[in-house]
Amino acid sequence: MNHVREEWLIKGATVAGGPPGPVDIHLAGGAIAAIGAGLAAPGARVVDAAGLIALPGLVDLHTHLREPGREDAETVETGTRAAALGGFTAVHAMANTMPVADTAGVVEQVWRLGEQAGYADVRPVGAVTLALAGTQLAELGAMADSAARVRVFSDDGHCVADPLLMRRALEYVKAFGGVIAQHAQEPRLTEGAQLNEGEVASRLGLAGWPAAAEEAIIARDCLLAAHTGSRLHVCHVSTAGSVEILRWAKSKGWHVTAEVTPHHLLLTDERAVGYDPVFKVNPPLRTAADVEALRAALADGTIDAVATDHAPHPLEAKEAEWAEAAMGMTGLETALRVVQLAMVDTGLLDWAGVADRMSVRPARIGQASGHGQPVAAGAPASLALYDPQAAPEPVDPSVHASKSRNSPFRGMALPGRVVATFLRGTATVIDGKVTR
Amino acid sequence: MNKHLISAADLTREDAILVLDTAAELASVAGRPIRKLPTLRGRTVVNLFYEDSTRTRTSFELAAKRLSADVVNFSAKGSSVAKGESLKDTALTLEAMGSDAIVIRHPASGAPHRLAGWVTGTVVNAGDGTHEHPTQALLDAFTMRQRLVGRSASPGAGGSADDNARGAALDGLRVTIVGDVLHSRVARSNVLLLSTLGAHVTLVAPPTLVPYAVEAWPCQVSYDLDAELGKSDVVMMLRVQNERMTAAYFPTIREYRRRYGLDSGRMALLPEHAIVMHPGPMNRGVEIAADVADSPRSTIVEQVANGVTVRMAVLYLMLGGAEEGL
Numbered sequence: 001m002n003h004v005r006e007e008w009l010i011k012g013a014t015v016a017g018g019p020p021g022p023v024d025i026h027l028a029g030g031a032i033a034a035i036g037a038g039l040a041a042p043g044a045r046v047v048d049a050a051g052l053i054a055l056p057g058l059v060d061l062h063t064h065l066r067e068p069g070r071e072d073a074e075t076v077e078t079g080t081r082a083a084a085l086g087g088f089t090a091v092h093a094m095a096n097t098m099p100v101a102d103t104a105g106v107v108e109q110v111w112r113l114g115e116q117a118g119y120a121d122v123r124p125v126g127a128v129t130l131a132l133a134g135t136q137l138a139e140l141g142a143m144a145d146s147a148a149r150v151r152v153f154s155d156d157g158h159c160v161a162d163p164l165l166m167r168r169a170l171e172y173v174k175a176f177g178g179v180i181a182q183h184a185q186e187p188r189l190t191e192g193a194q195l196n197e198g199e200v201a202s203r204l205g206l207a208g209w210p211a212a213a214e215e216a217i218i219a220r221d222c223l224l225a226a227h228t229g230s231r232l233h234v235c236h237v238s239t240a241g242s243v244e245i246l247r248w249a250k251s252k253g254w255h256v257t258a259e260v261t262p263h264h265l266l267l268t269d270e271r272a273v274g275y276d277p278v279f280k281v282n283p284p285l286r287t288a289a290d291v292e293a294l295r296a297a298l299a300d301g302t303i304d305a306v307a308t309d310h311a312p313h314p315l316e317a318k319e320a321e322w323a324e325a326a327m328g329m330t331g332l333e334t335a336l337r338v339v340q341l342a343m344v345d346t347g348l349l350d351w352a353g354v355a356d357r358m359s360v361r362p363a364r365i366g367q368a369s370g371h372g373q374p375v376a377a378g379a380p381a382s383l384a385l386y387d388p389q390a391a392p393e394p395v396d397p398s399v400h401a402s403k404s405r406n407s408p409f410r411g412m413a414l415p416g417r418v419v420a421t422f423l424r425g426t427a428t429v430i431d432g433k434v435t436r
Numbered sequence: 437m438n439k440h441l442i443s444a445a446d447l448t449r450e451d452a453i454l455v456l457d458t459a460a461e462l463a464s465v466a467g468r469p470i471r472k473l474p475t476l477r478g479r480t481v482v483n484l485f486y487e488d489s490t491r492t493r494t495s496f497e498l499a500a501k502r503l504s505a506d507v508v509n510f511s512a513k514g515s516s517v518a519k520g521e522s523l524k525d526t527a528l529t530l531e532a533m534g535s536d537a538i539v540i541r542h543p544a545s546g547a548p549h550r551l552a553g554w555v556t557g558t559v560v561n562a563g564d565g566t567h568e569h570p571t572q573a574l575l576d577a578f579t580m581r582q583r584l585v586g587r588s589a590s591p592g593a594g595g596s597a598d599d600n601a602r603g604a605a606l607d608g609l610r611v612t613i614v615g616d617v618l619h620s621r622v623a624r625s626n627v628l629l630l631s632t633l634g635a636h637v638t639l640v641a642p643p644t645l646v647p648y649a650v651e652a653w654p655c656q657v658s659y660d661l662d663a664e665l666g667k668s669d670v671v672m673m674l675r676v677q678n679e680r681m682t683a684a685y686f687p688t689i690r691e692y693r694r695r696y697g698l699d700s701g702r703m704a705l706l707p708e709h710a711i712v713m714h715p716g717p718m719n720r721g722v723e724i725a726a727d728v729a730d731s732p733r734s735t736i737v738e739q740v741a742n743g744v745t746v747r748m749a750v751l752y753l754m755l756g757g758a759e760e761g762l
Contacts, residue, residue, distance in 0.1 A: 194545075202647035205545035205567030205624060210648075275546030319524050321544035323565070 005029055006426050009041040013049035013385060015375045016056075017352030025054060027381040030425040035377050047430070049385050052419055053351050056359040057089025057382035058336065059371050061181070061259055062156070062235060062307035064328070065091070065122070067113060068106070069098025074312040074403045076113035076122060081401040082310070082332040084119040084428035087384030087418040090363065090371045091120055091310075091332075095127040096157040102127035102138035104146035111148035119428050123368055126150040128169050128180060132158050137169060144176040151367040154181035156235055157282075159217055161187050166221060170230035179257075179365065181233040182221050184242070185283065189213035194323055196284040200269040206322065209284045211239040218242050222249035222256055233365055234258040236309050238283040240293035247302045257365050259307035260294050262331055262338035263408055267291075271408070277318045277325030278406050281311070298357060299348040305362040308335050312404030329408045333400050337414035340388055345415065351388075370424070381425035390417035401434065437753055440559040442548045444570040444628035449605060452633055456578050457602055458749035459742070465502065466745060476505035479755055482535040483509045484526070484551075485562070486542040491716060491740070492562050496539045496571075499747035505755075508535070523547060527554045537755055540564070558754050566619045572715055573625035575746040577633055579735050580606055580670055582742070583711050607634030612664045614640045614696060615674030615723055616685075618647050622715045623674060627655050638664055642696065644685040661696055665705040672713040673698050673723045689722055699725040703733065711735050 005028070012022040015035070024039035025032060033041075060083065066074035076093070083091045093110050095101035101110060107124035114122025126143035130136045132155045143150040153173060160166045160182060169180050190213045195201040197208025218234055222245060225232035237243065237258045249256045263281065268288050271279040279285060297303040311328025318325050331338075339358065343349040349357070355374075363372020373379040392413035397405040421429040428435060437454070438446045447455070465471055481500040483493050493509065500507045512526065523542075530538060537558040540548050545565030552559040563569040586600030611630055617623045617639050630637050631654035638656040639646065650657055658664050665671060676692060686692045693699075698712065706712075712724075712733045720726045729736060 197648050199649040199652040202649050203624075203652070205565050205621060207566075208648055275549040316522065319522065321523055321542065321550055322546045323544040 007041065007044040008047060008422065008425070008427065009039060009044040010047045010049045010054065010385065013052050013054040015054045016355040018375060022050065025375065027422060027425045030381055032375065032377050032379050032381050035375070047385065047420060051389055052385045052387050054375050055087065055351070055355045055384045055386060056373060056375055057371060057384055057421065057423065058087045058358045059362040059366065059368055060088050060091040060308050060310070060332065060335075061152070061233070061305055061362045061366055062309045063091040063093055063332065064096070064309070064311045065093045065110070066097065066312060068109065072314050072403070076110065077117040077119070078401060078403045079310070079312070079332070080114060080117045080119035080122060081434050082330070084421045084423070084434055085401050085418060085432070086332040086334070087336050087386060087421050088332060089120050089382040089384070089421065089423045090123060090368045092123045092125050092152055092366050094156045095125050095154060096132060100127050100131050101125065102130050102132070104139065104142040107143050107148040107150050108146050118423075119434070120423060121368065121371065123152070123366055124148045124150055125156070125181065126153045128153045128155045128160050129165065134158060134160060134162055134165065137165070137172065140169070140173055140178065141176065144178060151176070151178050152181050152233070153178055154183065154235065156181065156183045159183050159185040159187060161217070163220060163224070167224045167228060170224055170232060171228045174230055177367065179231040179233050181235050182217065183235050184214045184217035184221065186213040186216050189216070194280070195272050196269040196286045198269060198287055200272060204272060204275070206272070211241050211286070214239055214283055215241040215245055219245050222246070222254060225256055226252065226254040231255040232257070236261050236264065236283055236307070237294065237303055238264050238286050238290065240290045243293045243297040243302055246297070250302060257304045258302070259305040259362070260298055260303045261307060261309045262335045262342070263329055264294055265291065265298070265306070265342040266338050267408055272322075275322045277320060277322050278329070278408050278410065280322060280325050280327050281329050282327040295342060295346070295348055298343065299353070304357065305365060306335065306339055306358050307362065308332050310402070312402050313406050314404060318406050328406065330397070330400065330402050330404055330406055333402065334395055334407060334409050334414060336386060336418060337416045338409065340416045341414055344388070382423050384418060385420040387417045387419050388415065390415065440548070440552045441570050441750060441754060442552060442559060442561045443568050444573045444625040444632070446570070447629065447632060449632050452574070452577065452629060453603060453605060455574055455746065455749050455753060456581055458753060459578050459746045460602060462748045462752070463745045472502050472504055474504045475752055476500065476503040476755055479536045480506045480508065480534055481537045481539060481751065482530050483507065484530065484538050484540045485509070485511050486547070487563070489541055489563065492541060495740070495743040496562060496747050498744050500751055502744070502748055503751055505751065523550060524554050527551050531555045531557060537751065560750060560754065563621050565621065567621050568625040569621040570625045570629070571743070571747055571750055572622050573629040574750065575739055575743045576626055576672065576713060576715070577606060577629055578742050578746050579713065579739050580609060580611070580711070583735060584609060584669055584709065605633040606630060609635040609669050610638070610667055611635050611670040611672065612638045612640055612668040613672045613674065614661060614698070616645045616676050616680060617641045617674065618645045620674050626672070627653055631655065640664055640696065642686050642692070645680070662702065662705060665702060666707070668706060669710050670713060671698065671706060671710065672715070674715070675717065675719055676723050693722055697723055697725065698728050700727050703728050703731065706733070713739060715739070
């Protein structure tokens with residue numbers, strides 16, 4: 001896509017991680033042609049970016065686009081529109097579709113749908129095991145060699161619980177530079193689990209999801225990654241204990257990376273007191289102490305990336321009893337605003353840090369070529385313009401581009417606004433609206 | 437009173453005493469030749485039961501009928517999803533048919549909360565999952581007050597004991613609740629209500645059946661039943677299900693009975709005035725020995741009778757019968 005090359009002149013933006021003070025950015029031929037003060041580009045469309053921050057296009061390592069199979073919840077097109085509105089230029093589409101993305105055919109289908117939609121690059125994630133059943137490896141090599149060039153493999157939604165299978169998977173993907181992204185959840189310790197095992201779950205009579213069930217798997221997998229010299233990525237880290245284990249593993253020099261979701265950076269299990277399943281998610285919302293530890297870990301780099309775990313569900317899947325309701329929350333359209341509230345406005349991370357954790361590092365982990373590069377001349381013109389001074393506005397999921405409305409931030413006044421997003425020089429979002 | 441009765445925490449101390457006093461008043465109706473009051477004539481109460489519970493459903497049904505309400509029993513076995521109609525749709529349907537109150541029993545914790553968000557009428561929780569069962573706690577408190585409060589103030593006064601208890605709470609009463617607290621909605625509601633009423637609650641269970649973070653609850657916890665019995669005014673035994681054994685909460689029913697069952701030997705450790713309670717249905721020979729269940733200390737049958745009057749009081753107060761008087 002992007003056959004029609006657009007030309008843009010962004011006036012007066014502040015580049016995250018760049019020199020202080022406003023600069024102009026000239027986008028032409030799909031790349032950043034020039035960057036500097038007082039640029040002129042006759043014929044280019046001009047964006048007044050005074051007060052805006054220019055970030056490299058955000059990269060999401062963890063997105064559920066639901067297609068094929070659950071087009072009632074989301075499609076590649078609606079999901080990537082939501083991504084663009086959130087400032088993302090690349091998303092990694094999780095494998096738990098119907099059929100499961102466990103063959104070259106399915107990952108190529110998802111990849112092509114992303115190409116056709118053109119709002120963001122879709123990088124399919126391949127299943128580790130056939131049908132996510134946890135018993136037999138999927139054809140990881142075929143998916144790696146396919147047109148989708150899969151490099152991230154995950155049974156997300158399910159843990160690769162069998163330690164031998166996990167070891168083999170970690171080893172096997174070394175042949176093509178892959179990484180296993182683990183959904184860390186010891187299944188026996190979490191049978192029927194509904195909410196973080198703690199004071200709130202006990203009071204509400206909801207079966208507990210103990211932190212130890214996440215931490216035990218992370219500890220095991222870090223040891224396996226070390227033993228085999230493989231790369232491990234840990235999905236949606238949610239507990240203070242997990243952070244300690246990751247910090248220890250990284251201190252050893254092991255190839256372990258990790259992500260945290262926006263919702264785990266902001267919300268706690270206290271949200272469940274009304275039994276509204278919009279707050280039901282896996283791993284569950286944890287305690288304020290966990291939130292604090294996750295923020296600190298993202299700030300010091302122990303956690304490498306913010307990943308949305310955008311998990312759209314149709315209305316009826318959430319209009320139910322807590323135990324019956326689906327797990328998951330939408331997040332693409334609110335991620336950057338939540339990160340501003342949780343990390344920037346608290347002084348834990350500057351905008352260069354946001355660019356690093358939401359673009360540079362996730363692109364590196366996902367090997368998303370052409371993404372996660374600093375906003376500089378010669379780089380692909382994939383970037384987002386963000387207004388951190390925009391008056392906080394309550395989140396209204398009914399206007400989201402996502403097909404689903406299950407945002408846990410409904411009604412919360414979040415700061416900031418994504419003003420524009422460019423994918424290789426083509427505007428996908430201008431003035432906070434998708435361009436087509 | 438709140439509009440709904442979903443958690444025992446919805447009740448202030450004054451609310452709870454009002455329910456108990458109203459129940460005491462209504463109890464006199466049970467002794468009349470015609471045991472019916474016209475208070476809720478023309479009102480419709482729906483018993484929406486997603487779990488089999490003949491005992492609780494019948495109790496609510498009798499309570500509503502004795503207040504002359506129209507009663508509809510709506511049984512929907514299994515989960516709403518399995519059944520094909522969502523709880524929300526069922527709720528909207530019942531409301532469209534003109535229900536004034538929905539009494540709900542549901543296997544999912546929090547189902548009454550959800551229901552209350554979808555209907556305009558009153559919701560009464562008749563037991564939700566492993567969360568709460570507030571009317572059971574009210575009938576238990578009523579039974580405790582009837583048996584143990586005010587009685588000493590009028591020695592020999594016999595049946596008039598609860599007249600002296602009118603307006604009283606349960607201050608200082610020592611209540612020991614024994615068994616599967618983790619999965620017990622009865623225990624959760626009792627801990628909340630009894631502490632509101634000033635009683636001192638101690639939970640006794642094997643550590644596997646004590647809820648995580650129980651330190652936050654307004655009660656004490658012990659693993660040693662024998663150590664607690666001598667200082668208990670009330671001992672309440674909870675039902676223990678066989679499947680807890682297969683889930684490794686304890687090794688065998690036999691060992692559970694040995695460590696946490698109430699037999700006549702253990703009952704002898706209780707103070708002379710202490711009573712033995714059980715919310716039912718009992719597993720005779722497991723958590724409670726048959727001779728204990730049938731002993732004069734046992735209030736198990738009284739609890740059932742009190743259940744009807746307490747539920748009458750709840751429906752009466754919540755459906756606004758108060759303005760018509762008794």
